[in-house]
Amino acid sequence: MVNHQAAExxxxxxxxVDPTRxxxxxxxxxxxxxxxxALAQPFAIKLPAVMKHLDVLGDAGLxxxxxxxxxxxxxxAPAPLREAVDWLARYQRFWEPALxxxxxxxxxxxxxxxxxxAEETGE
Amino acid sequence: xxxxxVVRHIAARPSIVFDALTIADGIASWWGPxxxxxxxxxxxxxxxxxxxVHFRTLDGRDHQAVGEILEIDPPTRLIMTYRYTLGGEPIExxxxxxxQIDLAPVDGGVDxxxxxxxxxxxESVVSHTNGWTGALDKxxxxxxxxxxxxx
Numbered sequence: 001m002v003n004h005q006a007a008e009x010x011x012x013x014x015x016x017v018d019p020t021r022x023x024x025x026x027x028x029x030x031x032x033x034x035x036x037x038a039l040a041q042p043f044a045i046k047l048p049a050v051m052k053h054l055d056v057l058g059d060a061g062l063x064x065x066x067x068x069x070x071x072x073x074x075x076x077a078p079a080p081l082r083e084a085v086d087w088l089a090r091y092q093r094f095w096e097p098a099l100x101x102x103x104x105x106x107x108x109x110x111x112x113x114x115x116x117x118a119e120e121t122g123e
Numbered sequence: 124x125x126x127x128x129v130v131r132h133i134a135a136r137p138s139i140v141f142d143a144l145t146i147a148d149g150i151a152s153w154w155g156p157x158x159x160x161x162x163x164x165x166x167x168x169x170x171x172x173x174x175x176v177h178f179r180t181l182d183g184r185d186h187q188a189v190g191e192i193l194e195i196d197p198p199t200r201l202i203m204t205y206r207y208t209l210g211g212e213p214i215e216x217x218x219x220x221x222x223q224i225d226l227a228p229v230d231g232g233v234d235x236x237x238x239x240x241x242x243x244x245x246e247s248v249v250s251h252t253n254g255w256t257g258a259l260d261k262x263x264x265x266x267x268x269x270x271x272x273x274x
Contacts, residue, residue, distance in 0.1 A: 098154055106139050
């Protein structure tokens with residue numbers, strides 16, 4: 001189950017690597033539901049390419065698609081993004097205080113070295 | 124970037140900062156999320172060499188992170204794998220992630236860029252390291268607030 005979760009997270013991060021897919025998500029943030037045609041319109045790529053991007057986003061669980069008559073509507077599914085955000089937040093909580101201490105440690109060393117250098121040149 | 128990135132300015136010369144990253148005593152002075160003494164740190168600071176850091180968190184848990192040095196270019200760049208052999212976050216479950224640290228000299232100090240990515244495929248991470256964070260930040264602003272854990 002844990003591995004399954006990690007694999008999901010990998011899919012989300014992989015999906016987010018691509019700028020077109022991020023642009024699709026950004027658009028879906030502002031508009032609740034869009035047809036595939038409307039979604040594809042601003043992009044300089046052909047519809048099949050957009051469909052492929054939607055498949056990747058769908059596999060990552062970042063969008064849902066529903067059929068209404070002859071059109072397919074696409075919606076944002078924010079849960080996996082929250083998961084990704086949680087992952088980032090966890091590492092932020094881990095590393096930020098550590099890097100604060102790294103900075104304090106290096107700055108103290110720098111002060112020591114400078115004091116030693118000043119002593120050498122002063123005498 | 125495909126993970127957590129933070130940039131810190133440190134008012135120390137690059138060689139001093141790099142030593143703090145690549146010498147066991149240096150690592151022991153800062154590693155871990157809480158200001159607790161590191162239990163043990165060791166590093167063989169060369170490409171293909173390994174490191175091991177045993178640390179504790181305030182909840183009393185023991186953790187051990189290990190990894191391999193993939194790239195070391197003093198005093199500007201360090202790339203290493205990261206994996207827990209003890210403790211850690213349950214979601215990681217022994218899988219390998221990647222840490223990249225770059226140092227750029229600025230105003231008598233350095234800007235340290237720290238990136239930790241969770242992608243399993245380290246090569247794909249290295250090849251996709253641009254233009255990601257800003258876009259994610261925006262998504263994070265919208266969806267990060269009130270995000271509940273799915274577990």
